[in-house]
Amino acid sequence: MTNNTGRKRDVAASFSDATDGYLDGNILKHGADLEQLIDWCRDATCALDVATGAGHVAGSLADAGVSRVVASDLSPAMVQTATTEYRGLEGVAVDAERLPFPADRFDAVTCRFAAHHFPDPEAFLAEVERVLEPGGVFAFEDLCVPDDPELAADINRIERLRDSGHVETYSRAQWLDWLAATDLTVETVHETSRELEVDAWLDRMAVPEGDRQRIRSLLSDAPADLAEAFEFQYEGDGDRLASYRTGVVLLHATG
Numbered sequence: 182m183t184n185n186t187g188r189k190r191d192v193a194a195s196f197s198d199a200t201d202g203y204l205d206g207n208i209l210k211h212g213a214d215l216e217q218l219i220d221w222c223r224d225a226t227c228a229l230d231v232a233t234g235a236g237h238v239a240g241s242l243a244d245a246g247v248s249r250v251v252a253s254d255l256s257p258a259m260v261q262t263a264t265t266e267y268r269g270l271e272g273v274a275v276d277a278e279r280l281p282f283p284a285d286r287f288d289a290v291t292c293r294f295a296a297h298h299f300p301d302p303e304a305f306l307a308e309v310e311r312v313l314e315p316g317g318v319f320a321f322e323d324l325c326v327p328d329d330p331e332l333a334a335d336i337n338r339i340e341r342l343r344d345s346g347h348v349e350t351y352s353r354a355q356w357l358d359w360l361a362a363t364d365l366t367v368e369t370v371h372e373t374s375r376e377l378e379v380d381a382w383l384d385r386m387a388v389p390e391g392d393r394q395r396i397r398s399l400l401s402d403a404p405a406d407l408a409e410a411f412e413f414q415y416e417g418d419g420d421r422l423a424s425y426r427t428g429v430v431l432l433h434a435t436g
């Protein structure tokens with residue numbers, strides 16, 4: 182952790198305080214997106230799940246018959262949660278941008294809903310490319326923003342208030358540009374969206390009451406184009422935001 186060391190330490194600490202929310206949150210535990218990632222890795226024998234959180238991807242890989250699954254995360258408490266919850270996983274606390282594995286070690290690498298925390302996404306992709314054997318599968322999912330830079334900046338500002346470890350959510354085009362600069366070959370890209378219930382979204386990061394109020398008032402005052410782009414839904418006919426939809430990019434590349 183030579184770069185961004187302080188920031189990464191803070192991220193690890195904030196996620197270590199949020200293990201329960203990530204373990205129990207149904208939004209991460211199940212879903213067609215998770216099934217898609219696992220299906221892309223169906224022939225794998227030795228997989229690495231980067232930024233495993235509570236281990237939902239790693240556990241699903243093991244359940245699908247991948248014989249060796251390494252669940253890795255910056256937060257030791259998350260690794261502990263994942264390896265306790267799902268049997269048969271190897272756990273390791275490591276930084277996604279500095280993976281302590283030799284070249285060509287894995288035939289699948291997965292990473293779901295975490296890269297918006299990485300200060301240097303290109304360093305992460307370079308590490309994926311290095312540890313993935315030729316022909317191996319990289320199955321990736323993260324939040325994504327519209328191409329409009331103002332909308333992207335607005336939503337990232339709100340995300341950072343909710344989670345100080347949020348670095349940036351990027352657009353699908355940005356991920357494809359970065360991948361084009363690697364030797365990984367993108368085979369499939371889907372852009373979807375998912376509904377985030379605001380209370381549950383705040384609960385997952387255990388956001389304190391004062392910050393919840395600030396985020397809620399920012400959301401209430403959000404510009405109309407932001408509310409429209411992210412499909413804000415209000416409770417009843419009031420102005421309390423119940424949910425919004427965020428973009429999601431899902432892709433599969435080969436080494």
Ligand SMILES: C[S@@+](CC[C@H](N)C(=O)[O-])C[C@H]1O[C@@H](n2cnc3c(N)ncnc32)[C@H](O)[C@@H]1O
Nearest residue numbers: 196209232233234237255256276277293295298
């Ligand atoms: C939203 S959770 C991941 C969810 C999980 N992948 C799933 O599908 O259920 C984000 C995780 O990223 C981890 N993380 C953040 N920055 C990281 C980094 N630089 N290297 C590795 N893990 C990191 C956090 O500790 C946290 O556990």
